[in-house]
Amino acid sequence: MKLDLDYIKKLLNIMNECEEDQVQLGYLFSELKKVYPVTDNLIEDLSEKKLRNHLHILFEASYIQSSTADLGFKTCLSGEVICNLSARYWFTMDGYKLLESINNDTLFNKLKSGISYFGIETLKQIPAITIELIKDELMKRIGL
Numbered sequence: 588m589k590l591d592l593d594y595i596k597k598l599l600n601i602m603n604e605c606e607e608d609q610v611q612l613g614y615l616f617s618e619l620k621k622v623y624p625v626t627d628n629l630i631e632d633l634s635e636k637k638l639r640n641h642l643h644i645l646f647e648a649s650y651i652q653s654s655t656a657d658l659g660f661k662t663c664l665s666g667e668v669i670c671n672l673s674a675r676y677w678f679t680m681d682g683y684k685l686l687e688s689i690n691n692d693t694l695f696n697k698l699k700s701g702i703s704y705f706g707i708e709t710l711k712q713i714p715a716i717t718i719e720l721i722k723d724e725l726m727k728r729i730g731l
Contacts, residue, residue, distance in 0.1 A: 613672030651681035
């Protein structure tokens with residue numbers, strides 16, 4: 588599954604806008620379904636896999652922490668995935684830096700247009716790349 592930077596941006600903003608200090612998996616599902624409506628079981632299965640995949644990426648990159656080691660997703664021997672809707676997630680300091688970096692729409696669009704492939708290492712570099720883009724923009728504005 589490809590890394591979807593727009594999806595990550597939406598996911599992080601949903602977490603940030605939640606009034607609780609820790610966001611439950613059930614809350615993420617309900618909020619994401621408002622943005623990405625589910626119309627049948629196949630799409631529901633794909634949306635669950637997409638959320639699981641992107642939460643794992645954010646967790647592995649140390650942008651979020653979780654109340655459970657399995658992030659609330661258990662795979663049965665049959666292959667069925669059982670979701671613990673009360674599993675909770677919260678930002679790390681690096682997660683807040685990533686959120687701040689991708690919430691600047693001008694910089695976010697430059698990032699998306701300037702990078703052809705998004706992987707985990709690219710995701711980790713976004714805050715640093717954003718700082719460089721800001722520096723370049725400031726230099727242009729002051730005429731250097």
